[in-house]
Amino acid sequence: MKAGADMKIAGKTVCVFVLLTITKVTRTVGNNRVTVTATVGSSCVLTCSPKTNATMVTWKIMPKVGGHCALGYRADQNKTDRTNCSDRINWKFRPDRDPTLEIRQVEIAHEGDYICELVKTEGNFHKTYHLTVLAPPRLTLYCDDHGVPVCQAAAGKPPAQISWVLESTSTPREEAHDNGTVTVLSKFTAHSTNRTNTTCIVSHPAGNQSKSIACRPPGNESVNPHVYIIPCFLSIITSMTLIYCFKLHSNRLCHKTKPPETAPTHSPQDDTAEVEPYTTYVQKENIIYNSVSDLTAGQNLPQRLSPAT
Known part of the structure; x- marks a missing residue:
């Protein structure tokens, strides 16, 4: 009996030791x-x-x-x-x-x-x-060629959720990338074409974003007066500048002084050329006269009887 009791006590001691060891290891x-x-x-x-x-x-x-x-x-x-x-x-x-x-x-x-x-x-x-x-997405909001607002949440992880302030029935499109990000694209679809500002809301765990835009259908764009005022103003300035330059140039032409008329140059050679025939004639007459005088004096003839030349 005593041996059996000792075995029971030893077994209980081993069990307690194992439980304490398991508890310590677990802790x-x-x-x-x-x-x-x-x-x-x-x-x-x-x-x-x-x-x-x-x-x-x-x-x-x-x-x-x-x-x-x-x-x-x-x-x-x-x-x-x-x-x-x-x-x-x-x-x-x-x-x-x-x-x-x-x-x-x-x-x-x-x-x-x-x-x-x-x-x-x-x-x-x-x-x-x-x-x-x-990865927070990059929000882009723009108008397409038909004047429809387009909202894009690019490279988001996880994919972003896009919604519009005004009611829209558009279905977003998703494009997955190799790095695990996703780009979501949504076009605004309204039941009425009469709209002003449209707001796109992007919901994401990294933070929410929103943007607004005003799109108008083609052909209904309002005319910006600055588009015409600035070119007209530049045209007026250009015209006035051209007129001023033209008048200034004309006045310079009218007041331009004429150069003084130059008298023809009188060369001494021209005078010699004009006088030379008369001088030659006088010299010939003198020679003839001297010859007659010498002949008359030599023959002692009266001058009225001198032979005719």
Whole structure:
């Protein structure tokens, strides 16, 4: 009887010891999974554990696109390791004091699982983060060739929701891209053509946006008076400038002085040419007269009886 009682006591002691061991392991070994959301271009901080004095810390990053990477720290060697991680993924502080991870300028490619493994003397601690990245869409609102408002929410993740302030029966169209973003396009369809401003509202987890526009059907555009005033004003100035230049040029032509008339030059050679025939004639007469006088004197004849020349 005593031996049987001792066996029962020993069995109960073993069961209690096993239960205590399981409880301690359950308390010291954690496996938590948390979903976090970040926006493209922002910074994301992931904490591993508020506990310190860890002997080893390891971050395992497993993105949806691309290869895995890891960051590690060993306290016994005071050494950090980095494997295939970009500069945007790094320790926020010193890993021996705080093993928090920071992702700078989040991109869509960073989406995935981030697992922290912390080894301490009390046990191991595991924590898993599932990172979801949001990409806010780019809102564009314009009028098409038919004067219909068109609203576009480009490259959003997840796809944006488009609605109109005025009632519309349009069905949005979606276009998926390779990076996981989606572009949504919606045309406003109104039952009445008499409309003024139309407002497009884009709803998205990263933030809501809205824009307004006034579209008019072709042929009914209101005439902007500035379109005609400015060309007319320029035409008037141009005409006045041309008239002024023409008058100024005409006045210069009318008041232009004529050059003085130059008297014909009188050369001494011309005078000699005109006097020379008369001089020659006089010289010939003188020669004839002298010849007759000499002949008369030589013959002692009266001058009236001198032979005729």
